[in-house]
Amino acid sequence: MLRARGLTVRYGRRVALSGVTLAVRPGEWVALLGPNGSGKSTLLLTLLGLLPYEGEVELMGRALIRYSSWERGRLLAYLPQNGLVPEGMRVREVVALGRLPHQGLFGRWSEEDEAALRFALAATDTEAFAERYLHTLSGGERQRVFLARALAARPRFLLLDEPTNHLDLDHQARLLALLRRLADEGMGVISVFHDPNHARAADRVVLLEAGRVRAEGSFSVLVGELLALYPGAEAWETPEGPVVLPGWGRR
Numbered sequence: 001m002l003r004a005r006g007l008t009v010r011y012g013r014r015v016a017l018s019g020v021t022l023a024v025r026p027g028e029w030v031a032l033l034g035p036n037g038s039g040k041s042t043l044l045l046t047l048l049g050l051l052p053y054e055g056e057v058e059l060m061g062r063a064l065i066r067y068s069s070w071e072r073g074r075l076l077a078y079l080p081q082n083g084l085v086p087e088g089m090r091v092r093e094v095v096a097l098g099r100l101p102h103q104g105l106f107g108r109w110s111e112e113d114e115a116a117l118r119f120a121l122a123a124t125d126t127e128a129f130a131e132r133y134l135h136t137l138s139g140g141e142r143q144r145v146f147l148a149r150a151l152a153a154r155p156r157f158l159l160l161d162e163p164t165n166h167l168d169l170d171h172q173a174r175l176l177a178l179l180r181r182l183a184d185e186g187m188g189v190i191s192v193f194h195d196p197n198h199a200r201a202a203d204r205v206v207l208l209e210a211g212r213v214r215a216e217g218s219f220s221v222l223v224g225e226l227l228a229l230y231p232g233a234e235a236w237e238t239p240e241g242p243v244v245l246p247g248w249g250r251r
Contacts, residue, residue: 006055029183031199034208073101077155098152120148139166
């Protein structure tokens with residue numbers, strides 16, 4: 001599993017995370033919720049080994065710091081909030097970058113690489129523009145390409161920071177269904193959301209506040225905590241369970 005114990009991260013004098021403990025198993029989808037500045041993105045970056053920290057981070061029973069960057073790249077894949085858009089690269093070439101950790105610097109493109117690339121393009125509905133240049137795409141199309149790059153790595157754990165950014169409603173629904181399917185097939189998924197309702201299908205929700213874990217559990221169990229954390233929000237019951245919405249005009 002991917003596990004953090006007593007995780008503390010500082011940016012200078014500011015404490016971004018304080019004593020956070022979290023464990024995610026293969027086949028489990030964990031959603032991170034919380035206000036702006038609560039530490040969600042920092043937690044993802046720390047689990048990836050990209051920030052200095054105090055405490056412990058373990059990956060598959062081994063300290064994260066003992067893995068090389070190539071090894072981490074084969075086990076962990078990351079979708080940032082805003083990916084860089086390289087000039088002069090086609091979509092297929094960008095997605096193929098996800099295979100680099102499996103190839104090394106001088107690796108040759110294999111049938112396994114090609115299968116992973118085709119899987120990633122199909123899963124993200126990006127096959128139709130695989131030969132287009134990335135900079136010609138819309139924001140939502142680019143977001144799907146960056147997700148495809150992460151999926152091409154076929155990681156054990158997928159970490160996503162605001163994966164629904166720029167996506168229309170149809171592709172938001174497709175993405176959430178895809179994350180559910182990936183977890184059901186054995187991948188560990190950790191996703192950050194600003195819209196709490198995107199976490200409804202996750203196995204577990206972890207609610208962060210001011211760099212600490214405020215609560216964790218299923219979405220339906222945490223509705224009360226969400227309402228306390230977001231004054232003015234309202235909970236509505238639907239046949240599929242509760243949803244949390246802004247209290248329009250109440251603030």
